[in-house]
Each structure stands twice: as C-alpha cells, then as structure tokens.
Amino acid sequence: MTDLAAAGHYPVMLVEAIEGLAIKADGTYIDATYGRGGHSQAILSQLGPDGRLLAFDRDVEAVADARQRLAGDPRFEIVHSAFGNVQEVVSQQGLLRRVDGLLCDLGVSSPQIDNAERGFSFRSDGPLDMRMDQSQGQSAAQWLQVAEESEISQVLHELGEERYSRRIARAIVAQREESPLMTTTQLRELIIQASPRQERHKDPATRSFQALRIQVNDELGEVKRLLEHALSVLAPAGRLVVISFHSLEDRIVKRFMRKYSRQVDSFPSDIPFAAPAVPNQLKLIGKACSASQCELAENPRSRSAMLRIAERCPC
Numbered sequence: 001m002t003d004l005a006a007a008g009h010y011p012v013m014l015v016e017a018i019e020g021l022a023i024k025a026d027g028t029y030i031d032a033t034y035g036r037g038g039h040s041q042a043i044l045s046q047l048g049p050d051g052r053l054l055a056f057d058r059d060v061e062a063v064a065d066a067r068q069r070l071a072g073d074p075r076f077e078i079v080h081s082a083f084g085n086v087q088e089v090v091s092q093q094g095l096l097r098r099v100d101g102l103l104c105d106l107g108v109s110s111p112q113i114d115n116a117e118r119g120f121s122f123r124s125d126g127p128l129d130m131r132m133d134q135s136q137g138q139s140a141a142q143w144l145q146v147a148e149e150s151e152i153s154q155v156l157h158e159l160g161e162e163r164y165s166r167r168i169a170r171a172i173v174a175q176r177e178e179s180p181l182m183t184t185t186q187l188r189e190l191i192i193q194a195s196p197r198q199e200r201h202k203d204p205a206t207r208s209f210q211a212l213r214i215q216v217n218d219e220l221g222e223v224k225r226l227l228e229h230a231l232s233v234l235a236p237a238g239r240l241v242v243i244s245f246h247s248l249e250d251r252i253v254k255r256f257m258r259k260y261s262r263q264v265d266s267f268p269s270d271i272p273f274a275a276p277a278v279p280n281q282l283k284l285i286g287k288a289c290s291a292s293q294c295e296l297a298e299n300p301r302s303r304s305a306m307l308r309i310a311e312r313c314p315c
C-alpha cells in the first residue's frame, strides 16, 4: 500500500499512468485533473529541479488542497480552470508544443462524492448541486427546474442509458409544477417511484445521477476540447495519458487516438470524414488497460477505469 492509500486516498492506476508519461527529469508536464494530487505528487517525485508541473482543477476545494499541500514547491503550479481551456492557459505560459506529457484522470474525486453537500451521491442526503465548479454554471436542481421534458429524457437516455428516461422525465416535470426538486433524496425517491422494474445490485438512481452529473459539468464537451488541443500543447514525442470511467468518455478518447494514429494510406477512401486534417500525428502506446486485480481489491472505485496512452509524433 502506498502512503497515499494509507491516508485513504487512492490515485487510480498510478503506476501505469506514471509509466505511460515516460517522465524526463527536466520535462514539463500537465496534470489536467489535480483532485487531491495523487498523480501530481508521483510526477513531482520523478522530476528534477528543472522539471515543471502545471496542474488544473475546476473545483475550488481541489485548488485549495494543491495550494496548501504543494505551495512550497517551485516546480509546481495549479490553475483554477476547466481543462477544456488548456490551450489558452498553456499559450499564456509560452508552453505551446513544449509539454512532454499530459495526464487526465477523468470524472469526480472521492472527496467530491463523499461530501453530501456537493450533491453527487444518491447515497446521502444533500442539495442537488453536482457542479465540480460551484463558482459558475447551473446546479442539477436549477437545470431540472428549467429544462424541457424532452431534453431531460434525452439526457437520461443518452448519458445514463436509463431505460425509463421518459417516465422519469415526466415525473420530474410533474413534481416541479408542485415544488422544485431540491435534494438528492427527493430525486432518488422520485426515480424509484417512476421505475417499474429495478436492476439487481444497482440502485435505480445510479444511471440518472450519472447522466445529470455529465450534463451539468458538460463532461463530454470538456474531454473533446482537451483532446482537440492536446496536439498543439504536446512537444514532439510528448505523451498523452487518459484514464476514463465510463464508456461514453472512453469512446471519445479511443476514437481520437485511433483517428490521429492512422497511416495516411490506411484511410478508407469512401469515408472522407474519417481522415484527420494532418495524419500520423500520434502513435498508440500499448493497448487500453484496466486496473489490476490487486488494485481492484484495494480500491473498488477503480473497477471501471480504462487507461489509454498515445505519443505525439517526433516531428
């Protein structure tokens, strides 16, 4: 067990992610999702005095943690920003095409899920918020108050694969005409009542809560923006390492890496949109992998993690 795990914090697929970055002691790295700094601290432990680590997190509490935990380290800097802005931030710092590795450990952190006040979990009663960045945007409660019934249904169906999406959306709209949905418990109970059958070993609220969280934080849009900019941020031979936690994210990462790693002559001529603007920009490193049995035993939250690595072309 690592020191971090002993303290109750488990950075997911830590060894695999750090190996994937192929860290150079004097290199420049980005941790796009600081969280509680598990991966950041492992990167810093491999950097020499001339190395540099720029971290992002859109959560104010994560940023405060970084400032407190790593404030004294001149090699480290944290930015309170969504990682979709990576190109802008990196450009302001004069680091375009100079980043040797970019790590992104997607999703929510344990402190976010475990704090009932954040509203991410249906297991504890709290305000229906779900924003990673509480300083801006609409909370889940606000969104559910104004969204069209068809939009709610579509989000539950597409982002949560919820089979009762229409029934649940109808129940939400009927409820809000009486009084707004304000808490996680209210929403969970409404979902249970609107679901005629329930899956074994799965809380009926699981899918809808996932869908709402993805919607409220525009999680898929963020991943797309990060990947779009990765090629202009990474130095030649720089590494891109992404850990995703559900198939919707992983599909985006997989397609991006495949698209930019194809050989020019391997493009099917009948699917012109499949071709990237500039081919051969990435090389896939190894196969996608999931957490080891040993890690799963120690940290069950790693069960759905999927890690993918690519390297920017050396030119």
Ligand SMILES: C[S@@+](CC[C@H](N)C(=O)[O-])C[C@H]1O[C@@H](n2cnc3c(N)ncnc32)[C@H](O)[C@@H]1O
Pocket (backbone or CB within 6 Å): 010, 011, 012, 032, 033, 034, 035, 036, 037, 038, 039, 040, 056, 057, 058, 059, 062, 081, 082, 083, 084, 105, 106, 107, 108, 109, 110, 132, 222
């Ligand atoms: C799974 S945790 C990262 C855990 C971290 N690797 C560690 O070892 O402590 C994900 C973190 O990324 C942040 N995050 C998620 N999406 C983000 C985005 N689009 N921009 C910036 N931060 C984001 C969340 O606020 C959360 O703190």
